[in-house]
Amino acid sequence: MPPVVQVYEVFPSGVAELRDDWCALGEKSVEKAFVEEMKEKRYVVSTVRTDGPLGKDVQQIQALYKQVNKSVQLHSYGPQVFPEKATRFEYGVGSLEEVLAASGTDSVVFIMAFDRVSTRTPKTTMSVAVADTTGTILWYCVKASTGEHRLKDPLGSALLVEDILSSFPKRAK
DSSP: OOOEEEEEEEOTTSOEEEOHHHHHHHHHHHHHHHHHHHHHTTOOOOOOOTTSTTHHHHHHHHHHHHHHHHHHIIIIISSSOOHHHHHSOOOBOSOOHHHHHHHTOSOEEEEEEEEEEOSSSOEEEEEEEEEOTTOBEEEEEEEEESSSOOTTSHHHHHHHHHHHHTTSOOOOO
16 A cells, blocks of 8 residues: 655644645655565565555555554553553454455555654654455554654655564565
């Protein structure tokens, strides 16, 4: 799936404005960094576009995943941790069989990132999830930083993606 990146500029007054131009830069930077990092781990990555033949399905799946991601972060990491979710990580988005068959792949990667560009309180958060054909999330990682990783910046994106994928297994030959 294409990465979903939201970059906000926070003004000294505290007003936050979503910057579409920075979001587009962030999406490109994150996608490029992810593809390069996965190549090093011996995976083949292809991106399904929201404007292609699967566009409507991709948008619906991403909208659902956005809610699942929110639940994962809230109930597995806090502040409203459900002990059973922390010990038995079981999340999913429903069957992805049709989309995967149409795209010629066997798994889906979801990347969601948020960047608050601020001189006072910068914060960047990124989560990555891998789901199988049933939609079950098999691997999940979330990382946050306070200003070290600007998503609109290719180097900042690459460093955060590298950090997140450091625990992702390398593909066997």
